[in-house]
Amino acid sequence: MKSFGESEEKASTLEQSALEYMDTLFNFAMRMTGNREDAEDLVQETYMKMHRFLHTFDEGSNLKAWLFKILRNTFINKYRKKLREPQEVHDNNDDFSLYDTIAGESEYDPYGKSSFKIEEHIEDEVKEALENLPLAFKEVVFYSDLEGLTYEEISDVIGCPIGTVKSRLYRSRKLLQKLLWEYAKKKGYLKGE
Amino acid sequence: MTCNDAKEMLYEYLDNEIDRDSYLQIKGHIDRCRKCCDKFEFEQSLKKLIKDRSQKFTISQTVRGDIVKALSDMRKARESDTKREKEQTNEDKSSRVIQLFLKRPAYALAAAFIPFIVSGLAVYFAFFKPTPPSPIIREIAECHDQHVNGNAVLELASSDQNELLRHFNKFRNFNFAVAAPESNDHKTKLLGCKDCYLVGRKSVHVDLERKLNRKFSLEIIDGSGMNINHLNEELVDGRVYYFGRHKGYNVVLWREGDTVYSLTSEARKNELIHVAKEGIRMRRGMAPQTFFPVRE
Structure with missing residues (x-):
C-alpha cells in the first residue's frame, strides 16, 4: 500500500x-x-x-x-441532453466543400497568380457557425480544432470508436463549412448565386 | 497517389493523425498538384481560423476563487479525517491489547517478564558471553582429554618417585630446564609421564591422580618468550595464576622462570590452584646420584 x-x-x-x-x-x-x-x-x-x-x-x-x-x-x-449525431444532416451535406463552392462562385482560377485568402471572405461568421452546430458536432470540432485532442483522446471522451470520431469530425467540418457559407452569403460578404 | 486519395486523407493529414509514410506520400502529391495544394492550404487556414476566431470565454474571478477554496477546504478536511482515522485505529489496537490482558491475567504476567528476560539476555551477552578459549587452553584441554579417555600412551607408567626422577633426567636432553614433580601430600599420586609438544613447544606431560580416582594432567612447557598474559588471571598468595576453560575442563597455569606449568582437570579452579600449591612440588637440579645404578 x-x-x-x-x-x-x-x-x-x-x-x-x-x-x-x-x-x-x-x-x-x-x-x-x-x-x-x-x-x-x-x-x-x-x-x-x-x-x-x-x-x-x-x-x-x-x-x-x-x-x-x-x-x-x-x-x-x-x-438530459443526448449528444448523438442529428440524422437529417447526413443527407445532403456530406459532399459540401467550402473551398469548391467559393472557388466556383468567385470564378477562381486555380492556376492564377493570386492565392485564395480565406480571411478575406469570412470573418465573424466563424463564431456564429460554430454556435449553431448541433452539440454532437460542436463538441468534436471543439476537441479537435480548438483544444488539439488526438482522435484517440476524443474517442475516450465521447466513448465512441476512432472510426466514429473520424466520420463525425468529417461531417461536422462539412456542416460548419456549409453554415459559414450561408452566413457569409446572407451578410453579403460573398456574392452568392 | 491521385487527387481523390489525397482528398480522402485530407483531415487526418491536417489533424496529424497519419503515419510517416502516408504523410510523405500526401506531401509529395501536394507539392506536385497545384489544385490539391490550394485546397489543403485552404482547409488548413480554415482550421486555424476556427481556432483563432472562435470566442474565448473566461470564468469569472469569483467563481474561480470559490472553486479553488472549495478544493483546498475539501483537501484539508480529508487530510484531518484520515489523520483522525489513523489515530482511531491506533487507539483501537491498544484498547484491544488491554482487553486481552484483562481477560487473561496470565498473559499480562508473562508480558511483564519480557523486559526482565530481554535485559537479562542483554547483560549476559554484553558481559558473560564465553569468549572462545585461547589456543594454549584448547591444546592443554585436548591433551588432558586424550589422557583421561585412554587415547594417549604414557612413555613411563609408574608411580615410583625414583623411576620418574630418572626418566626426567632423560628429558633434560630436551634442552630446557625440566624440574621433576613430586607428590607433596599423601592425597596426590603421580601415574607416569611422557614428552610431547604443546603449542609448538617442547613439554612434558605428567598424569596425576587425587582421591576418588580424579585424574589431573600436569604439563611442563618450555615457556621462554611465551606470552600467557592475555588469559584471565588471579593473584593467590602472591603468585599469579592464569586460567581458562575448554571442553568442560578447567585449566590453571602459572609460570616459574622460563617454564610454564599447567594443571588440568574437571575439578573447580580453586581446587586446581590448591593442588598446584600444596599437592605437588618441583625438584630442581639433577637427581641425586644414588638414584642412578652405581657403576663399579
Whole structure:
C-alpha cells in the first residue's frame, strides 16, 4: 500500500494541474450550455467530482481529456441532453466543400497568380457557425480544432470508436463549412448565386 | 497517389493523425498538384481560423476563487479525517491489547517478564558471553582429554618417585630446564609421564591422580618468550595464576622462570590452584646420584 503522505501529495499536484484547465473547461461548458450561469455550475461540479474521483485517474492518460469527460457526462446527466449525431444532416451535406463552392462562385482560377485568402471572405461568421452546430458536432470540432485532442483522446471522451470520431469530425467540418457559407452569403460578404 | 486519395486523407493529414509514410506520400502529391495544394492550404487556414476566431470565454474571478477554496477546504478536511482515522485505529489496537490482558491475567504476567528476560539476555551477552578459549587452553584441554579417555600412551607408567626422577633426567636432553614433580601430600599420586609438544613447544606431560580416582594432567612447557598474559588471571598468595576453560575442563597455569606449568582437570579452579600449591612440588637440579645404578 502506498503511504498516505505520498498519495496525498500526488493528488494535490494533480489538483493543481487540473486548476490550470479551468478556463478551457469553462469555454467548453459555455459552448454546451450557452449561458454563463449554467457553465459556471458545470465547471464547479466538474471540479468537485474530480476531487472525489481523483484516485481513479490513470496517471498515464491525459488529464485534460479526463476532465472533459467528467464535464461532458455531468452536462448530459444534468440537462438530459443526448449528444448523438442529428440524422437529417447526413443527407445532403456530406459532399459540401467550402473551398469548391467559393472557388466556383468567385470564378477562381486555380492556376492564377493570386492565392485564395480565406480571411478575406469570412470573418465573424466563424463564431456564429460554430454556435449553431448541433452539440454532437460542436463538441468534436471543439476537441479537435480548438483544444488539439488526438482522435484517440476524443474517442475516450465521447466513448465512441476512432472510426466514429473520424466520420463525425468529417461531417461536422462539412456542416460548419456549409453554415459559414450561408452566413457569409446572407451578410453579403460573398456574392452568392 | 491521385487527387481523390489525397482528398480522402485530407483531415487526418491536417489533424496529424497519419503515419510517416502516408504523410510523405500526401506531401509529395501536394507539392506536385497545384489544385490539391490550394485546397489543403485552404482547409488548413480554415482550421486555424476556427481556432483563432472562435470566442474565448473566461470564468469569472469569483467563481474561480470559490472553486479553488472549495478544493483546498475539501483537501484539508480529508487530510484531518484520515489523520483522525489513523489515530482511531491506533487507539483501537491498544484498547484491544488491554482487553486481552484483562481477560487473561496470565498473559499480562508473562508480558511483564519480557523486559526482565530481554535485559537479562542483554547483560549476559554484553558481559558473560564465553569468549572462545585461547589456543594454549584448547591444546592443554585436548591433551588432558586424550589422557583421561585412554587415547594417549604414557612413555613411563609408574608411580615410583625414583623411576620418574630418572626418566626426567632423560628429558633434560630436551634442552630446557625440566624440574621433576613430586607428590607433596599423601592425597596426590603421580601415574607416569611422557614428552610431547604443546603449542609448538617442547613439554612434558605428567598424569596425576587425587582421591576418588580424579585424574589431573600436569604439563611442563618450555615457556621462554611465551606470552600467557592475555588469559584471565588471579593473584593467590602472591603468585599469579592464569586460567581458562575448554571442553568442560578447567585449566590453571602459572609460570616459574622460563617454564610454564599447567594443571588440568574437571575439578573447580580453586581446587586446581590448591593442588598446584600444596599437592605437588618441583625438584630442581639433577637427581641425586644414588638414584642412578652405581657403576663399579
